[in-house]
Amino acid sequence: xxxxxxxxxxxxxxxxxxxxxxxxxxxxxxxxxxxxxxxxxxxxxxxxxxxxxxxxxxxxxxxxxxxxxxxxxxxxxxxxxxxxxxxxxxxxxxxxxxxxxxxxxxxxxxxxxxxxxxxxxxxxxxxxxxxxxxxxxxxxxxxxxxxxxxxxxxxxxxxxxxxxxxxxxxxxxxxxxxxxxxxxxxxxxxxxxxxxxxxxxxxxxxxxxxxxxxxxxxxxxxxxxxxxxxxxxxxxxxxxxxxxxxxxxxxxxxxxxxxxxxxxxxxxxxxxxxxxxxxxxxxxxxxxxxxxxxxxxxxxxxxxxxxxxxxxxxxxxxxxxxxxxxxxxxxxxxxxxxxxxxxxxxxxxxxxxxxxxxxxxxxxxxxxxxxxxxxxxxxxxxxxxxxxxxxxxxxxxxxxxxxxxxxxxxx
Ligand code: ATP
Ligand code: MG
Numbered sequence: 517x518x519x520x521x522x523x524x525x526x527x528x529x530x531x532x533x534x535x536x537x538x539x540x541x542x543x544x545x546x547x548x549x550x551x552x553x554x555x556x557x558x559x560x561x562x563x564x565x566x567x568x569x570x571x572x573x574x575x576x577x578x579x580x581x582x583x584x585x586x587x588x589x590x591x592x593x594x595x596x597x598x599x600x601x602x603x604x605x606x607x608x609x610x611x612x613x614x615x616x617x618x619x620x621x622x623x624x625x626x627x628x629x630x631x632x633x634x635x636x637x638x639x640x641x642x643x644x645x646x647x648x649x650x651x652x653x654x655x656x657x658x659x660x661x662x663x664x665x666x667x668x669x670x671x672x673x674x675x676x677x678x679x680x681x682x683x684x685x686x687x688x689x690x691x692x693x694x695x696x697x698x699x700x701x702x703x704x705x706x707x708x709x710x711x712x713x714x715x716x717x718x719x720x721x722x723x724x725x726x727x728x729x730x731x732x733x734x735x736x737x738x739x740x741x742x743x744x745x746x747x748x749x750x751x752x753x754x755x756x757x758x759x760x761x762x763x764x765x766x767x768x769x770x771x772x773x774x775x776x777x778x779x780x781x782x783x784x785x786x787x788x789x790x791x792x793x794x795x796x797x798x799x800x801x802x803x804x805x806x807x808x809x810x811x812x813x814x815x816x817x818x819x820x821x822x823x824x825x826x827x828x829x830x831x832x833x834x835x836x837x838x839x840x841x842x843x844x845x846x847x848x849x850x851x852x853x854x855x856x857x858x859x860x861x862x863x864x865x866x867x868x869x870x871x872x873x874x875x876x877x878x879x880x881x882x883x884x885x886x887x888x889x890x891x892x893x894x895x896x897x898x899x900x901x902x903x904x905x906x907x908x909x910x911x912x913x914x915x916x917x918x919x920x921x922x923x924x925x926x927x
Contacts, residue, residue, distance in 0.1 A: 682783070
């Protein structure tokens with residue numbers, strides 16, 4: 517049993533790494549609450565149809581990356597590769613399609629069978645936001661502003677660039693699709709095998725290809741601009757006005773099409789140059805048909821997801837380890853008196869720990885290892901008088917303090 521390792525593409529989060537992780541989630545949670553988003557948690561696995569229907573069966577995620585299995589009852593289940601489909605499924609299952617808008621925040625693990633690299637794992641974690649039930653571009657602008665604020669609060673907004681695009685409405689997309697088929701069809705034999713399949717089934721996907729063979733044709737592909745309907749163009753213009761008023765800087769990138777099938781109108785990515793080909797830290801768009809796919813009424817929605825591992829990699833310093841106060845009974849006989857002291861501190865909101873064993877010296881070593889800010893030393897003579905020695909471990913100063921005053925002093 518000695519060489520058991522975590523499964524390829526999974527990681528243990530311990531110490532500093534977990535603190536980075538927590539910092540990202542807590543910062544995002546706090547910021548999302550300021551925008552009125554409420555947190556939901558949906559199951560980690562779902563009926564496979566939840567994803568097969570929504571993501572489109574030609575998407576990379578569905579065709580190559582899903583962890584699907586048949587359970588003992590014969591059901592086909594899938595570990596969620598993303599959470600937007602699950603949130604829309606939950607909206608319908610819980611009868612919330614008449615209680616709109618719903619503003620949802622989530623954080624949790626996702627699973628994709630990918631080639632592991634820095635910033636790309638098989639179990640990874642996302643934070644995400646969905647604003648469901650608002651068809652106006654103000655909703656798009658607001659979720660993007662939320663994303664920007666989270667990146668700002670994490671101190672990484674300045675390392676990222678927001679790139680936006682529009683895929684237009686259904687009519688714009690149909691016209692654009694025809695133009696792409698004409699363009700890529702002329703180079704069919706030079707395209708990668710995957711892109712030849714995409715050409716038949718969803719040519720827009722070719723724009724999202726990571727294959728070297730496709731790149732020259734992607735670079736020269738027509739852009740959607742000239743195929744947008746008046747309505748789609750107006751929608752995009754309003755989004756840009758709103759972003760400007762929200763003071764969110766952006767650039768336009770006509771290549772942002774996103775990997776999944778369900779997007780219309782707005783698509784966007786926050787990208788960084790610091791993480792190689794894992795440069796997209798946050799990505800999303802509008803998905804007006806998705807709730808309907810889940811069996812609900814036609815319902816507009818817009819949102820994004822962001823990889824916590826990638827955000828963590830961009831954080832400047834690890835969040836500081838909070839420094840505890842450590843209670844040190846000088847010997848075993850004083851331990852009994854130490855326990856109520858410890859509990860009183862904790863109830864007063866003081867992070868308090870105990871030096872577990874040994875003589876005073878050994879227990880002080882433990883205090884230093886825990887990077888304690890203060891030690892409360894409980895000796896026999898002091899306890900008899902109802903006092904303790906309070907030692908500030910930064911300055912080294914030491915005072916006698918009545919036991920009853922300790923919590924107030926340290927809180
Ligand atoms: P990529 O192009 O990097 O494969 P994607 O388009 O598949 O990303 P989305 O499905 O849009 O990614 O997921 C949103 C975000 O989740 C990504 O921008 C990224 O930050 C993160 N992410 C996606 N897949 C992984 C993974 N395997 N490991 C770590 N983070 C990931
Ligand atoms: Mg991917």
